[in-house]
Amino acid sequence: MAKVEPDKPGVDDPGLGRRLALDVGTVRIGVAVSDRDAKLATPVETVPRETGFKDRDKxxxxxxxxxxxxxxxxxxxxxxxRDLHANGSKSVKHAKEIAFRIRRRLAAGATMDKVLPPVRMADERLTTVAATHALRASGVSERKGRAVIDQAAAVEILQSWLDGRVNALAD
Incomplete structure (x- = not known):
């Protein structure tokens, strides 16, 4: 698969406020959110994946x-x-599809007095591996870990984005 480029943190930054991150899988979507200062990511929930490529939004x-x-x-x-060579994996289509659907629905519900949150694509190489190691190190069994691994991966994605944002805004 061809090289796939993620967005860069800090570009067209909306300022302070909460960020929400998604780790999109074929079965589940892990969700994490930041604090209002955009410094710390925490897990929220795991959403069962229902919407397929040809389905209406579910x-x-x-x-x-x-x-x-x-x-x-x-x-x-x-x-x-993406893989370690920055090539898109098979899961890129799933992530892009969910991002597209969220953008479309946000735009459909837009009003003149509300600013739409941008939907960005962030590099998530090795986030599931890091999340798995972190859960294992904290004593969470592999069986129990399955229920929260997607949330932990979303936390890794978001924390990396938040840290990159701080660095980009400092430059």
């Missing part, structure tokens, strides 16, 4: 939009799965 998209609204999100960060 409950998973609805739930993500609810979370965006509930947390008053200023930026959405979707993990872009």
């Amino acid at each position: 409950g998973d998209i609805d739930r993500i939009l609810e979370l965006i609204e509930d947390y008053d999100v200023v930026e959405v960060v979707v993990g872009l799965p």
Whole structure:
């Protein structure tokens, strides 16, 4: 698969406010959110993946939009799965599809007095590996870990984005 380029943190930055990150899989979508100062990522929930490529939006998209609204999100960060050579993996289509659907639904519900949060694609290389190691190190069994691994990966994606944002804005 061809090289796939993620967005860069800090470019067209919306300022302070919560960010929401998604780790999109074929079965589940891990969700994490930042604090209002955009410094620390925490897990939120794991949303069962329902919407396929040819489906209408289903409950998973609805739930993500609810979370965006509930947390008053200023930026959405979707993990872009790439291999170590920066090539897109098979999962890139899934991540891009979810990002497209979120952008479309946000635009459809837009009003003149509300700024739409941008939907960005972030490099997520090795985030699931890092999340798995972190859970194992904290004593979470592999069986119990399956329920939260996607949330932990979303935390890794978001924390990396937040750290990159701090560095980009400092330059």
